[in-house]
Amino acid sequence: MATVAVPHTGYQRPAVLDWITTVDHKKLGILYLYFTLFFFAVGGILALLVRTQLAVADSGFVGNDAYNQIFTMHASAMLFLFIIPVWAGFGNYFVPLQIGAADMAFPRINALSFWLLPPAGILMFAGFVVDGGAADAGWTAYSPLAQQTGVGMDMWILAVILLGASSTIGAANFLVTMLRMRAPGMTMFRMPIFCWTMLVTALLQLLATPVLAAALVMLFIDRNFGGQFFDPNGGGNVVLWQNVFWFYSHPAVYIMILPGMGIVSEVLPVFSRKPLFGYKAFVFATIGIGGLGFSVWAHHMFTTGSVLLPFFGFMTFMIGVPTGVKIFNWLGTLWGGSISFPTPMLFALGFVSMFLIGGINGTFSAAVPVDFALHDTYFVVAHIHYVLFGGSVFAVFAGLYYWFPKIWGRKLNERLGKLHFALMFAGFNLAFFPMHMLGLDGMPRRIAVYAESTGWGALNLVSTLGAFVIAVSMIPFLIAVIWAFTRPQDQPADPWEGNTLEWATSSPPPVHNFDSLPPVRSERPLFDARHGDGAH
Amino acid sequence: MKRLAAAVALMALALLGAGCQPAAITDEARDMNDLYNVVLIAAIVVFALVAAALVYAIVRYRRRDDALPPQFHGGGKIEAAMVGVPVLIVIGLFTISMITLVGVDDTAEPDDLTIEVTGFQFSWQFTYNLNDLGEGGGGMDAEAEGAVSVIGTPANEPVLMMPVDEPVEFVLRSSDVIHSFYVRDFLYKLDLFPGRVNAFTVTARETGDFRAQCAELCGLNHALMRFTVRVVERGEFDAWIASEAVRQLGDGARVRAR
Structure with a gap:
């Protein structure tokens, strides 16, 4: 009998080379998480500089020029280098696991999506060392102001184009993965809710991000080659930039929050020991938010005098409906449950309560005549932070504490986690609630200094104090992470009594993800396996 | 409970x-x-x-226990x-x-007082055309020509004078980037654009000084683009216009205080 000897080389690539060349969705997911959490820290340090500058009236801490760079880069880091790609990180790791696939549909493209991020991050932040400094026209880069600044602005534009390319091809990859690679038995309406939110997010990215890329290319041409797209003296239109920018950037707000809603909608049912209340309503509400998200962009422009106010006011109110549906989904999930409170659940509940405020204070600006007063004041700064910090960041930590045992095979310490939550929750409200009052009292956003006579000093000091409490809350988190890594990988496949397929494989999962899959007969295959289909 | x-x-x-x-x-x-x-x-x-x-x-x-709640x-x-x-x-x-x-959403009548506001990096110019001073012509001759202007700097914040109890139209322009005309106690703001004119009309009902500033990021000294809105009785407003006209336009202007 002829045999072919297949030599087992036993060759192992060096770890660094392995991480750089990997196409394993789990390793890429971990790289995404490391990268984005690094920029969360960078953006956080910039936020502390902003808050220190504003702590007292007539402050000269960083100066006007540096201040404009710092708050611009704070927003750019948090939005483009943290929140948007952090969902790609969670999605990379968990979408294939949750649908019972072995990897993403296009593993090499997946690696490309990630490896576009580091050069973009470096390019954007290298602005700080070039002549004229980093981009300083705000993350909104309104023209013609964005035409005036130095080469750091060009670097910012190119970086955002790279990041957009990353998220566009990443979105295509997620869509194909979820549409084509689900496990046998997993119909669309049995897909885990986190996957649904990633699917709608991917659709938004695919449709909206190219518009941003086009706008940025026009801005780049305007700046460097006399394009005059946005220059009224050359027949261009100043307001055009705002229209194309917000056509992307409003849907982008949903890109930044929908996957967070997905994580919370995984965590709440597990720790309430009940299914998500109104699964289909939640899916349709997510699709509704995605669809309506494309028709509300001009509510960022109510004070330009060039907006069809009734239409955009109406659509903006309407987007409150699917958002309200989700609040009911979460309340209904808790109602009648058997609720326990480990750290991921605390962060999920923090999300629900803070996002509730972020939803409600948004309706003020939907009422057009009210927005005339509130637009571009600290009220709006409060609103976006209740949505993107009280919402998205709390969801990021809910996800980290929830999935940490799956990714690394170790649990984060519960006491440290609870301390982290308590400090972050208190610090967050201390930092951002006073901004409502500051906004009502007429404090515009993006000002580097304010006069003593305004009387804004006291509330600003409270807000700054809150920002530092948030920073301190990261200490127990970091200790918990470092401590966890000194311990053995002792976590079972399913430490939380989870519902979805990622808990059907070992922690951490093998390279090929699953040795076998349980049957999928509902959106909770592991619950069915534990309790029998009859319990459903 | x-x-x-x-x-x-x-x-x-x-x-x-x-x-x-x-x-x-x-x-x-x-x-x-x-x-x-x-x-x-x-x-x-x-x-x-x-x-x-x-x-x-x-x-x-x-x-409270391990019993599974109703699903x-x-x-x-x-x-x-x-x-x-x-x-x-x-x-x-x-x-x-x-x-x-x-x-x-009021629109001004042609004979209302008009104040032309021009935003620039980093202050404001308020211009009053002597033939467009509203009620009673501001004590000016109907054929008065020329304009009175107030130009501020970041260090010397300008004051916008306006009369109480009558509609005043603000016509907004920018000479460089986008600014936003924001008076806290108007509960209102409207953006100023290069190459485009925006306008709004309000009727003030209280006299006094009210702080105001630019609300749209406009560059280095955006935070210093402050001004004061001073709402005064019509008589005081007229007197101010007349004295400014004499001061700014001199004897050459056809100004006649009634």
Whole structure:
């Protein structure tokens, strides 16, 4: 009998080379998480500089020029280098696991999506060392102001184009993965809710991000080659930039929050020991938010005098409906449950309560005549932070504490986690609630200094104090992470009594993800396996 | 349960107290403030109800044993209510918003006082055309020519003089980047664009000094683009215009104080 000897080389690539060349969705997911959490820290340090500058009236801490760079880069880091790609990180790791696939549909493209991020991050932040400094026209880069600044602005534009390319091809990859690679038995309406939110997010990215890329290319041409797209003296239109920018950037707000809603909608049912209340309503509400998200962009422009106010006011109110549906989904999930409170659940509940405020204070600006007063004041700064910090960041930590045992095979310490939550929750409200009052009292956003006579000093000091409490809350988190890594990988496949397929494989999962899959007969295959289909 | 209700009620009162807008000094601002108060009350009621339900659920349904709770997935009627209630709330709020919007969207009559506002990096220019001074011609000859201007700098913040109790039209232009004309006690702002003219009209009902500043990031000294709106009686306004006209235009101007 002829045999072919297949030599087992036993060759192992060096770890660094392995991480750089990997196409394993789990390793890429971990790289995404490391990268984005690094920029969360960078953006956080910039936020502390902003808050220190504003702590007292007539402050000269960083100066006007540096201040404009710092708050611009704070927003750019948090939005483009943290929140948007952090969902790609969670999605990379968990979408294939949750649908019972072995990897993403296009593993090499997946690696490309990630490896576009580091050069973009470096390019954007290298602005700080070039002549004229980093981009300083705000993350909104309104023209013609964005035409005036130095080469750091060009670097910012190119970086955002790279990041957009990353998220566009990443979105295509997620869509194909979820549409084509689900496990046998997993119909669309049995897909885990986190996957649904990633699917709608991917659709938004695919449709909206190219518009941003086009706008940025026009801005780049305007700046460097006399394009005059946005220059009224050359027949261009100043307001055009705002229209194309917000056509992307409003849907982008949903890109930044929908996957967070997905994580919370995984965590709440597990720790309430009940299914998500109104699964289909939640899916349709997510699709509704995605669809309506494309028709509300001009509510960022109510004070330009060039907006069809009734239409955009109406659509903006309407987007409150699917958002309200989700609040009911979460309340209904808790109602009648058997609720326990480990750290991921605390962060999920923090999300629900803070996002509730972020939803409600948004309706003020939907009422057009009210927005005339509130637009571009600290009220709006409060609103976006209740949505993107009280919402998205709390969801990021809910996800980290929830999935940490799956990714690394170790649990984060519960006491440290609870301390982290308590400090972050208190610090967050201390930092951002006073901004409502500051906004009502007429404090515009993006000002580097304010006069003593305004009387804004006291509330600003409270807000700054809150920002530092948030920073301190990261200490127990970091200790918990470092401590966890000194311990053995002792976590079972399913430490939380989870519902979805990622808990059907070992922690951490093998390279090929699953040795076998349980049957999928509902959106909770592991619950069915534990309790029998009859319990459903 | 009682304690929860009391805590929620107390929080709602505190929010109501903290959530008030500054005094509105124009007719338009007073209408917009009424709308704001309606939205504020709706917001506090919704927040209080949902927060109370959330806290109640967390306390009432915490895990006590290993028994599996009823596996309730939702149902048609309750899900219809989930959509119906928010729809009713937002349609109601939208309707009153639009009524207010139509009410405050005043257009100036040709003989109203017009103040031309030009924003620049980093201050303001306020221009009063002597043949467009509104009621009674500002004590000027109807054929008066020329204009009175106030130009500020970041260090020397300009004062915008306007008369009380009559409609005043603001015509907004920018000579460089986008700015925003924001007077806190008007509860209003409108952007200034290069290459485009924006305008709005308000009727002030209170005299006094009111702080104001640029609300759209416009570069290095954006924060210093401050000014004061000084609302005065018509007579005082006329006297100020007349003295400025003499000072700025000199004897060559055809100015005649009546």
